[in-house]
Amino acid sequence: MTLQPPIRKIYFGVAERRQMFRLFDRHAQRPNRWENDDSALFAGEWFEIARAEHDYMLDILPPLWLRGEMFAMREFLTDSVTSVFYTLRIDGKVRYFHAYCDLAQTRSPVEMRDAIVERESWPVKAMTHRERFEHVWSATHDEYRGYAGERFMPEHRGKRTILVHGLGSAELRLLDDLTDEEITAKLPEHLRHLPTRVAA
Known part of the structure; x- marks a missing residue:
């Protein structure tokens, strides 16, 4: 059984476009880039973005799939890991998120969504x-x-x-x-x- 990397928030605040692109590959300086399976570096990472950035990414290419409050990018980052974008209502407010999900794990996008909602619903900011x-x-x-x-x-x-x-x-x-x-x-x-x- 392969252990999946933990779901983790990697940035606080709403990432604007420049920061969003930096966060897409915050491991760019890793040694032996692309020579190994780097899925564990990315899978499970998530952060918040603004609606403009969410819509911009939706318009770049037709999504791999679109399901209710989420869509997946057609281009994969590594093997079975790709970007999934979310539109989520949390505490009565619509917010937007980016996450890297391993689509080899069927429930990965749903588990990510649930983890984001749970994390962002904490009663105290911490x-x-x-x-x-x-x-x-x-x-x-x-x-x-x-x-x-x-x-x-x-x-x-x-x-x-x-x-x-x-x-x-x-x-x-x-x-x-x-x-x-x-x-x-x-x-x-x-x-x-x-x-x-x-x-x-």
């Missing part, structure tokens, strides 16, 4: 520990993020890295090694003071 890391990675410019190479221990090579500024210096660090304080400092001001919620 971020999980992992969502803080994912937002920082998504919002950081390519010049300041990357993947561990030869200067890192062999067991860390290929893991995500990010540039951290200290007292008069900058250091490339593993993203997962950043402290809560360092991650908080990299969040935009309006997200820094959100409570941390334990993922369900």
Whole structure:
């Protein structure tokens, strides 16, 4: 049985068009790009977009399929993973989302929809520990993020890295090694003071 990657929110706020395209391939700098099955990097990622971006993507090509509140892109990103766009009513408001779903898993688009609705229906605005890391990675410019190479221990090579500024210096660090304080400092001001919620 193949373990499916977790469904995860990777960006807070509504991504405008430029940011949306950056988020489509936020793993562009990965080593050996396209040489391996990169499905697990993408499958399960989702973020919110505006209606204009949703409609723009619907008009680019005829969708692979259109089912009620969702449609799938005809072009696949990797193997069986493609973009699925959603129009969802959450707490009385219509909102729009993009997600990468593995269509080899028949229920993937439905499970993604349900996960988005559940996540966005939290009664208190909060971020999980992992969502803080994912937002920082998504919002950081390519010049300041990357993947561990030869200067890192062999067991860390290929893991995500990010540039951290200290007292008069900058250091490339593993993203997962950043402290809560360092991650908080990299969040935009309006997200820094959100409570941390334990993922369900």
